[in-house]
Amino acid sequence: MIAVENLRLGYRDVVAEGLSFVIAPGECVLLCGPNGSGKSTLMRTLAGLVKPLGGRISCGRVAMVPTGIPKVKGFTVGEFVRTSCYKSSNWHGLLSPEAVSRLDRALKLLDLDGLRDRDIASLSDGQFQRACIATALTREADLILLDEPTAFLDVPSRRMVLQVMRGLAHGTGKVLLFSSHDIHDAMEVADRVFGLFEGKLLVSDYSLESKEEVISAMM
Amino acid sequence: MSRRIVIPLLVVAGLAVLDLLVGTGGFGIAPEAVMWKLRVPRMLSAALAGSALALSGLQMQSIFRNPLADPHIMGVSSGAGLGAALFTVLCAGTAWSFAGVALGAFMGAAGASLLIIGVSGKIRSVTVLLLFGVMLGYVLSALSSLLQYIADEESLKLFYSWMAGNFSGNGMSEILVMGGALMVGIVLAMRNVGGMDAVLFGDDYALMTGVRVRRVRLLAMAGSCLMTGAAVAFCGPVGFVGIVAPHAARWVMGSSVHRKVLWMTLFCGAGMTLAADIVSQAWVMPLPVGSMMAIIGIPLIFIILWKKV
Numbered sequence: 001m002i003a004v005e006n007l008r009l010g011y012r013d014v015v016a017e018g019l020s021f022v023i024a025p026g027e028c029v030l031l032c033g034p035n036g037s038g039k040s041t042l043m044r045t046l047a048g049l050v051k052p053l054g055g056r057i058s059c060g061r062v063a064m065v066p067t068g069i070p071k072v073k074g075f076t077v078g079e080f081v082r083t084s085c086y087k088s089s090n091w092h093g094l095l096s097p098e099a100v101s102r103l104d105r106a107l108k109l110l111d112l113d114g115l116r117d118r119d120i121a122s123l124s125d126g127q128f129q130r131a132c133i134a135t136a137l138t139r140e141a142d143l144i145l146l147d148e149p150t151a152f153l154d155v156p157s158r159r160m161v162l163q164v165m166r167g168l169a170h171g172t173g174k175v176l177l178f179s180s181h182d183i184h185d186a187m188e189v190a191d192r193v194f195g196l197f198e199g200k201l202l203v204s205d206y207s208l209e210s211k212e213e214v215i216s217a218m219m
Numbered sequence: 220m221s222r223r224i225v226i227p228l229l230v231v232a233g234l235a236v237l238d239l240l241v242g243t244g245g246f247g248i249a250p251e252a253v254m255w256k257l258r259v260p261r262m263l264s265a266a267l268a269g270s271a272l273a274l275s276g277l278q279m280q281s282i283f284r285n286p287l288a289d290p291h292i293m294g295v296s297s298g299a300g301l302g303a304a305l306f307t308v309l310c311a312g313t314a315w316s317f318a319g320v321a322l323g324a325f326m327g328a329a330g331a332s333l334l335i336i337g338v339s340g341k342i343r344s345v346t347v348l349l350l351f352g353v354m355l356g357y358v359l360s361a362l363s364s365l366l367q368y369i370a371d372e373e374s375l376k377l378f379y380s381w382m383a384g385n386f387s388g389n390g391m392s393e394i395l396v397m398g399g400a401l402m403v404g405i406v407l408a409m410r411n412v413g414g415m416d417a418v419l420f421g422d423d424y425a426l427m428t429g430v431r432v433r434r435v436r437l438l439a440m441a442g443s444c445l446m447t448g449a450a451v452a453f454c455g456p457v458g459f460v461g462i463v464a465p466h467a468a469r470w471v472m473g474s475s476v477h478r479k480v481l482w483m484t485l486f487c488g489a490g491m492t493l494a495a496d497i498v499s500q501a502w503v504m505p506l507p508v509g510s511m512m513a514i515i516g517i518p519l520i521f522i523i524l525w526k527k528v
Contacts, residue, residue, distance in 0.1 A: 049426055066423040074475025075416075083417045087429040091410050135428070 001025060002143050002175050007055035009038060009045045014053060016042065016199040023177065023192075025142075028169035030186045031179040033196035033218060039179040040067070042196065043145045046177070059175075060142035065132045067148040073121040077112055077131050078103070080120050084135035099138070106137035109172075110164060126157030130164060137168075144168075146178035150186070158182060162189040187211055224483070227471055231266075231486045234493035238262045241500045257387065260394055264386040265496040265508075266489040267397040268450035269460050273488020274404055274481070275443035276461025277468070281415040281477065282439045283345045287520075289461030290447040293349075294356035295331050296456040297363070299448065300382065302327020304363040307378040308370045320381045321393070325452035331359060332444025339436050343422070383507030384455035386496050393453045400449035405485070407442035411435055412477040419475070457492065457509055459516025464488040467519070491515065 001024060008017040015038035023029055033039050044050040046057060047064040063084075075083075081103055082089075088099030095103070107113050110130045120128055129149055136144045146165065150158040166189040169176040177194075180186040187193060195202040195214040202217055204210040239258050240246050249258060276289040290296055306323025335352055342348045367375060389397075414435035417425035425432050450457070468483035469475050495511040 044423070047427060049423060064423070064427045066421060066427070069420050069424055072419045072475055074469055074473070075419075079416075079474075079476050080420075083413070083420065084428045086413045086417055089413050135424075139428070 002059040002177075003057075004046075004059075005056040007042075007045070007057065008053040009041050009050070010053055011041070011050065014199070016196060016201065017054070019055070019201045021194065021201065021203050023143075023175045025175060026170055026173045027191045028166050028176045028189060029178070029192050029194055030183075030190035031177055031194045031196065032181070032183055032186070032215065033179075037196040038199070039196055040147055043147050043177070043179065046143065047145055061140065062143045062145065063136035063139040063141035064145040065136050065147065065149065067151055069132055071121045071123065071128055073119065075120050076117050077120055077123070078107070078116040080131055081106060081112075081134045081138060084138045102138045102140065106134040109137060109168070110134045124157060125153050126160050129153065129157070129161045133161075133164065133168070141174065143175045143177065146176065148179050148181070150180050150182050155185075158185055162186060165189065183215055187215065223471055223473070227483065227486050227490070231490045231493065234490055234497065235262055235266060238265060238493050238497050238500075241497050243500070243503070243505070246501075260389050260391065261386045261496065262493070263394050264389045264397065264454055265492040267394065267401055268386065268454040268457060269464070269488035269490070269492030270485040271397065271401045271404060271446035271450040271488070272457060272460040273464030273468075273484045273491070274401075274408055275447045276463075276488075277465035277477075277480065277484045278408060278411070278415065278439035278443050279461070280465055281419055282436045283349050284419060285345075285349060286466070287462055288349060289458075290443060290451075291456065291458050291461065292356070293335060293352035294354075294359060295328050295335070295444055295447045296451055296458070297356040297359035298331025298334075299324040299328035299451040300456060301359045301363045301366070302330070303381050304366040304370070304378055307374040307381075308366055320377060321452045324381065325448050327359075328444065328448035328451055331355060332440070332448060336437060336440050336444065339433075339440055345422075381455050382509070384457045384509030384512070385505075386454055386492070386508060387505070389453050397449045397453060400445050404442040404446035405481075407438050408477075408481060411438045411442075412481065415439065415477045455509060457495075457512050459512050459520065460488050460491050463516050463519045464491055467491075 003022050005020050007019040009015055031039050043064060045052050046059060047062050082095060085095055085099040085103060088096045107116060110133060112130055112134055120131060150161055153161060162185060165176055191206055193204045193211040193214045195218045197218045202214045204214040239262050242249055242258055279288040279293060280286055302323035303320045306319040310319030338351055339348055414430045417428050417430045418432060418435055422432050464487040465484050467487040468480045472479050472483050474480060495508050495515055499506045499508050499511045
């Protein structure tokens with residue numbers, strides 16, 4: 001269960017305030033809003049990368065996949081995903097057996113087992129996005145935050161990644177909060193929609209009408 | 220052991236033997252005294268300086284996520300240059316002259332390094348930090364030019380002979396200092412491999428995996444500055460190894476994972492400086508190693524840029 005109460009966020013200036021919501025385990029939630037509305041700031045605050053200016057966050061372990069992770073040449077899929085197990089490695093970078101099994105599980109769950117030895121620079125954008133999501137899975141977080149996971153993807157890759165995300169939330173019971181500008185595709189897989197607009201958060205319920213209401217309020 | 224490792228190792232070993240056989244314009248086995256007093260220290264100096272500069276370059280390229288970052292670009296060598304210039308003006312004509320240049324270079328490199336380390340704790344943006352290093356280099360170079368302007372002929376001669384780069388003239392004590400600095404640098408780098416891997420994918424990504432990014436940057440800078448300071452003090456500002464050797468190591472290993480490329484970077488760095496020393500020593504009047512390195516290094520940098528574009 002993720003609970004946020006009266007959250008105020010920003011850096012020097014307040015970007016948004018009075019943000020309150022609860023997300024149940026296994027939910028896949030879309031966070032949308034115009035550029036500069038504070039979507040990334042909200043994600044970074046939930047991830048603990050930015051200190052909240054006020055309010056309360058209760059969300060257990062968090063993993064975030066930031067937007068625009070570069071495809072660094074010279075890392076296989078397996079090696080890239082294992083960079084996320086930094087905390088479980090010894091002083092020379094070797095993983096504990098427990099971390100190795102977490103890594104294997106994440107690769108299997110995202111259907112990346114067959115690509116384990118492929119260089120990430122040679123992956124399609126959709127495959128690479130799955131590998132990025134796998135890095136979040138290895139951290140065994142309760143809340144997975146994905147900042148624009150479908151940016152720069154073509155339509156088939158976008159749909160595939162969105163389906164993977166929905167399956168992941170429903171199949172593992174983790175909370176998945178993702179931001180996207182591809183609202184219509186994203187809305188199809190999201191259980192609920194959160195809209196950040198002019199410093200306030202609009203929260204839908206599970207019905208299609210309510211989700212559409214939040215989106216049209218931001219147009 | 221795989222061919223990827225054995226062949227470069229054999230090449231470096233071959234270059235080391237060849238470097239022992241070359242001296243004052245020709246190849247051949249020198250008398251025992253010349254071998255132990257001149258050629259072995261020169262070969263060890265070249266190998267240690269090359270390894271140290273290459274490992275420094277690898278770490279700087281990773282923490283700044285810039286394929287062209289190295290100790291020279293970050294202003295460490297310019298700091299050494301200013302220190303050397305200052306000491307040549309102060310110590311010229313005294314018994315301190317050569318030791319003074321080395322000491323000055325080491326102190327200059329250490330001063331510039333401490334400044335960069337201090338600033339790296341305050342500046343979050345890697346681009347701003349890199350620009351700070353470049354600007355620092357320009358300022359320090361300008362200050363050494365001013366010193367050269369007021370220096371007498373003897374001081375200038377001493378300074379230029381250091382600037383040209385040279386692996387000769389070092390004794391066991393200098394080699395021990397360089398070896399010690401390299402050892403410390405390797406241990407620090409080995410402790411940092413996982414963090415540097417994560418930092419390549421961005422600061423936010425690294426922070427989310429539990430990496431303390433500033434600590435990774437600080438450790439890498441501290442190790443690099445120590446190794447560069449020692450190498451530059453005793454061998455002059457030998458350029459290009461720091462940029463080229465890490466790329467060569469990644470190419471040889473077919474990987475960018477630090478745990479895999481760290482040792483190969485050391486071998487590639489040593490191989491490059493040994494090759495430059497062999498070419499430089501093969502003439503009747505030994506040519507400046509810095510120039511040889513530029514002639515070998517610049518085409519390699521163009522190839523790297525060509526492949527990146």
